[in-house]
Amino acid sequence: MFNSLSLKVIIFGFIFTFFSSFGQSFFLGLFNSSIRETLSITHGQFGSIYASATLLSSFILIWVGKKIDDINIFRFALYVALLLAFSCFFFSKISSIVFLFIAVFLMRFSGQGLMSHTATTTISRFFTKSRGKALSIGWFGLSTAEFILPVLIVYSLTLTEWQNIWLSISVLILFFLPFISFALIKNLSFDSREDVNDKNFVEKEIKNWTRVEVLKDYRFYIVCLNMLAMPWIATGVFVYQSYITESKEWGEFVIAKSFMAYSVLSVITLLGSGFLIDKFTSRKLLIFMNIPLLISMLVLFYLNISISAFIFLGLIGISNGLANVLGSSTWAEIYGVKYIGSIKALTTALMVFSTAFGTALFGLLIDKGFTIEQIAVISFVYIFLSLIALFVVRNRLNPEYI
Numbered sequence: 001m002f003n004s005l006s007l008k009v010i011i012f013g014f015i016f017t018f019f020s021s022f023g024q025s026f027f028l029g030l031f032n033s034s035i036r037e038t039l040s041i042t043h044g045q046f047g048s049i050y051a052s053a054t055l056l057s058s059f060i061l062i063w064v065g066k067k068i069d070d071i072n073i074f075r076f077a078l079y080v081a082l083l084l085a086f087s088c089f090f091f092s093k094i095s096s097i098v099f100l101f102i103a104v105f106l107m108r109f110s111g112q113g114l115m116s117h118t119a120t121t122t123i124s125r126f127f128t129k130s131r132g133k134a135l136s137i138g139w140f141g142l143s144t145a146e147f148i149l150p151v152l153i154v155y156s157l158t159l160t161e162w163q164n165i166w167l168s169i170s171v172l173i174l175f176f177l178p179f180i181s182f183a184l185i186k187n188l189s190f191d192s193r194e195d196v197n198d199k200n201f202v203e204k205e206i207k208n209w210t211r212v213e214v215l216k217d218y219r220f221y222i223v224c225l226n227m228l229a230m231p232w233i234a235t236g237v238f239v240y241q242s243y244i245t246e247s248k249e250w251g252e253f254v255i256a257k258s259f260m261a262y263s264v265l266s267v268i269t270l271l272g273s274g275f276l277i278d279k280f281t282s283r284k285l286l287i288f289m290n291i292p293l294l295i296s297m298l299v300l301f302y303l304n305i306s307i308s309a310f311i312f313l314g315l316i317g318i319s320n321g322l323a324n325v326l327g328s329s330t331w332a333e334i335y336g337v338k339y340i341g342s343i344k345a346l347t348t349a350l351m352v353f354s355t356a357f358g359t360a361l362f363g364l365l366i367d368k369g370f371t372i373e374q375i376a377v378i379s380f381v382y383i384f385l386s387l388i389a390l391f392v393v394r395n396r397l398n399p400e401y402i
Contacts, residue, residue: 005188006134009126012184013138016077016119019177021145022088022169023111025235025355026259028104030153033242034162039097043243047363050239053101054356057109058349065117065345066211073122073188074181080118081177084110085170092166108352116142117348120328121341122185129278131329136274139324143270147263150256206399208336211343222393223330224350225386229290230323231351232358233297233379234316240362247372250306258309262317269321282330283397287390289326290383293319297380301373327351334399 021027028050036046068076087106094103119138127134156165214220237244241255276285296315299308331343365375 008184013119013123014141018141018145020115023107026238029238044363044367051356051360053104054108058352061113061349066342069341077181080114085174088170092163121344124332125337132277133274135325136270143266150259154256208338222389228354232354235355236358236362254309258313261310262313265314265317266321269318273325289322294383297376300376
């Protein structure tokens with residue numbers, strides 16, 4: 001299916017999305033209680049610091065992320081890997097609120113932002129016919145991390161201090177990522193494309209939109225409303241997983257175990273959606289992306305038994321699997337790949353911004369006395385309204401052919 005170079009690009013994407021997990025909310029949320037205990041701060045204070053640091057990272061990502069269109073891909077990946085290693089080291093040294101802000105900023109910027117941006121932009125630009133399958137396999141790296149890391153970290157926290165875990169991660173990144181990047185993408189260029197042997201495949205030439213042109217297109221904002229639902233809602237759930245567990249009386253390890261259901265269904269959806277995208281296009285699948293997320297809010301509202309945690313996170317996992325692939329392939333389909341780095345820098349920044357919004361909103365509502373059921377209703381309304389808007393324009397999401 002894939003030749004040697006194509007496989008290297010996919011493996012590179014897999015590894016970088018796996019390592020992006022260290023800056024993802026599901027991972028940082030595992031240290032929520034430990035950090036709050038160390039600094040003696042509340043849920044709301046942690047959420048405000050987390051959100052403001054994430055917000056800052058999203059603004060800077062808009063400019064830094066577009067450099068992937070100008071800098072050799074290997075060099076860009078090397079810089080990102082070194083920054084992530086330093087960020088993890090700095091995170092282990094948190095001793096004050098100021099250090100917490102800087103540490104969260106560095107992790108969100110280098111991990112969630114640049115690592116995933118580097119992986120998905122490289123795959124989206126390189127692949128044409130097999131873009132859906134390649135992205136789904138690449139994002140499998142993050143799903144693998146979501147499956148393995150929660151239980152591993154919860155167990156590790158019973159053996160050692162949380163700071164030691166972050167030091168170990170920093171050393172691992174420093175000695176692994178630069179060498180693996182060199183081995184996989186050293187010779188990759190901006191003009192490198194997959195070798196398509198299918199004589200029946202004819203790629204139509206579409207208009208390549210600049211970022212300024214994209215910002216003037218009303219469709220961009222409607223698609224974004226739907227793309228951003230998953231990040232802000234899931235981030236709120238991940239960061240405040242301890243609050244949800246306490247509210248629902250699910251037990252200390254239920255959420256960590258439920259992440260396995262989340263991860264398994266994310267993987268199944270990822271792999272399936274890749275084939276579906278290559279067959280039907282991302283534009284036609286987009287309308288289905290947030291329906292499982294919508295249902296998960298109903299589960300959170302109505303059910304309290306422990307098994308509902310598995311159903312709840314499982315449904316989020318299905319939407320997550322769809323969102324990860326569609327979030328990269330949709331933009332390439334509609335707006336072309338020439339300026340995809342610049343466009344993806346913007347959309348990734350918006351995604352990071354939405355996670356800041358979700359963290360701040362959940363924290364504020366929790367401190368104001370809102371129940372998790374009331375927060376679920378607010379989330380449900382957002383998803384429903386954004387789906388209605390997408391349904392109205394679903395037949396106008398075609399690219400402009402030259």
